[in-house]
Amino acid sequence: MPKISLRQVLAFAGLHLVALFMAWLLAIWSLPGFDSDRTPSMLGRGAEVLLSVLAMPGLAVFMIGDDGSAHSEVLQWTVFPLNSLVWGVGLACVRAWWKQRKRE
Helix, strand or coil: CCCCCHHHHHHHHHHHHHHHHHHHHHHHHCCCCCCCCCCCCHHHHHHHHHHHHHHCCHHHHHHHHCCCCCHHHHHHHHHHHHHHHHHHHHHHHHHHHHHHHHHC
16 A cells, blocks of 8 residues: 555545535535526536535535534534545545556
């Protein structure tokens, strides 16, 4: 198994967190007004799909643990950075595997 460094994991996790928040902001920005009958733009629909992909598996964990209590907000702000950390580990492993495969 190729080695991954903590620096790579944190870099990928940071990139994921930035991409997640950018997709979230873009999805909110592209929403039509409440009184409007317009559908979201193609960019907005793409941002919603990207947001759905980037938010998993953290969103699934949050939805299971969300009971409407005050602890839900703490859970939310804990799950999303941990979600990015999971993505960071996964992306760093894929990068290390790819580099090892390329060397062979």
